[in-house]
Amino acid sequence: MKTDIILAGVGGQGVLSIAAIIAQAAVSETLSVRQSEVHGMAQRGGAVLAHLRIAKEGIFSDLVPKGKADLIIAMEPLESLRYASWLSPGGVLVSAAEPWVNIPDYPEVDLIYQTLSRFPRYRLTAAARLAKEAGLSKAVNMVMVGAASPFLPVSVASLEHTIEALFASKAPVMREANLRAFRLGRAADDRGGRG
Numbered sequence: 763m764k765t766d767i768i769l770a771g772v773g774g775q776g777v778l779s780i781a782a783i784i785a786q787a788a789v790s791e792t793l794s795v796r797q798s799e800v801h802g803m804a805q806r807g808g809a810v811l812a813h814l815r816i817a818k819e820g821i822f823s824d825l826v827p828k829g830k831a832d833l834i835i836a837m838e839p840l841e842s843l844r845y846a847s848w849l850s851p852g853g854v855l856v857s858a859a860e861p862w863v864n865i866p867d868y869p870e871v872d873l874i875y876q877t878l879s880r881f882p883r884y885r886l887t888a889a890a891r892l893a894k895e896a897g898l899s900k901a902v903n904m905v906m907v908g909a910a911s912p913f914l915p916v917s918v919a920s921l922e923h924t925i926e927a928l929f930a931s932k933a934p935v936m937r938e939a940n941l942r943a944f945r946l947g948r949a950a951d952d953r954g955g956r957g
Contacts, residue, residue, distance in 0.1 A: 763817060763818045763915060764815065764816070764817040764818075764821070765815070765816045765817070765832050765833065765914070765915045766813075766814075766815050766826040766827075766830055766831045766832050766833075766850075767784070767813070767814040767815070767816070767826070767831060767832065767833045767834070767835065767914075768811070768812070768813060768814075768826055768831045768833070768834045768835070768845050768848045768849075769781050769811070769812040769813075769814060769834075769835045769836075770809070770810070770811050770812075770834065770835070770836045770837065770841040770842065770844065770845045771809075771810050771836060771837030771838060771841055771862075772808070772809065772810065772837065772838060772841065772862045772864055773808045773809075773810050775810070775837040775838070775862065775902065775903065776837070776900075776902065776903030777810045777811075777812055777837055777903070778799060778810065778812060779903050780812075780835060780903050780906060780907055780910075781797055781799070781812040781814050782928075783907055783921065783924050783925060783928065784814060784816075784907065784910075784914060784916065784921070785797055785814060785816075786924045786927075786928075787914075787916040787917075787920040787921045787923070787924040788816045788915070788916050788920075790916075790920050790923065790924065791916055791917065791920055793816050793817065793818060793915065793916070794816070794817050794818070794819060794820055794821050795814070795815070795816055795821075796813075796814075796815045796821040796823065796824045797812060797813065797814050797815070797824060798812065798813040798824035798825055799811070799812045799813075800812075809841065809844070811845065813825050813826045814826075816915055816916075826848055827848075828847050828848050829847065829848065829849070829850060829851075830848070830850050831845075831848040831849050831850055831853050832850060832852075832853050832854070832913070833853060833854050833855075833856065833910060833913050833914070834846070834848065834849055834853065834854075834855045834856065834857075835856050835857075835906055835909075835910045836855070836856070836857040836858065837857075837858050837862070837889075837902070837903070837906060838857070838858055838860065838861055838862040839857050839858070839859065839860075839861055839871070839874045839875065839878060839886070840861060840862075840868065840869065840874055841857075841862075842855055842856075842857035842878065843874060843877060843878070846881075849881075852882075852883070853883065854883040854884065854885065854913045855878065855881050855883070855884040855885070856884070856885045856887070856906070856909050856910045856913065857878065857884070857885070857886055857887070858886075858887055858888075858889035858890070858902060858905075858906055859875075859886045859887060859888045859889065860888070860889060860890045860891075861874070885909055885910075887905065887906065887909040887947060887950050888950070889902045889905040889906055889909070889947065890902055892905045892943065892946040892947055892950060893905050893943050895946060896939050896940075896942035896943035896946055897935075897938075897939040897942065898936065898939035898940065898943060901939055901940050901942075901943035902943075904925065904940045904941075904943035904944045904947065905943045905944070905946060905947035905950075906947060907921060907925070907944055907947065908943065908944040908945060908946065908947025908948035908949075908950075909947040909948065909950060910947075911944075911947075911948050912948070918948070921944065922941060922944065925937075925940055925941055925944055926941065928940075
């Protein structure tokens with residue numbers, strides 16, 4: 763068993779936090795994990811990309827080969843398309859629906875959605891709306907962990923335990939809001955295929 767994941771977004775969206783939560787949950791289930799990151803410039807809205815590889819046995823490279831990703835998790839729709847060439851033919855693309863318009867020639871959002879709808883397996887999640895519903899607008903990344911959770915090789919219990927541990931030193935209201943965001947993302951009725 764091996765799962766290759768690409769995580770993409772814009773600086774400041776919590777891409778690396780998503781990678782850390784998934785990786786820690788995998789380690790808690792005694793899985794092997796390799797991760798590699800490329801950081802953009804957050805203050806300029808630069809791209810952030812992480813490769814995450816999870817397996818039952820040893821992994822020899824940090825990087826996911828193009829065309830081999832089982833899952834792409836993107837914090838915004840254009841970033842999901844930027845890295846679509848990494849997706850395997852049977853892979854799943856999970857993206858937040860809300861665009862992060864950080865360039866002057868950002869494409870029409872409806873055109874991006876139409877392109878995403880051509881993927882056999884995709885999930886487009888209203889992550890910002892669900893984070894607000896959870897009571898913490900900054901918890902968009904936790905919504906996205908929840909939205910991607912059906913496609914991850916780790917249990918929901920391990921993901922929730924990892925989120926609880928991450929926010930253990932914070933106020934209980936913050937820990938609960940992040941867990942709520944995760945659960946709302948997991949239960950979301952999205953556009954696109956779920957499997």
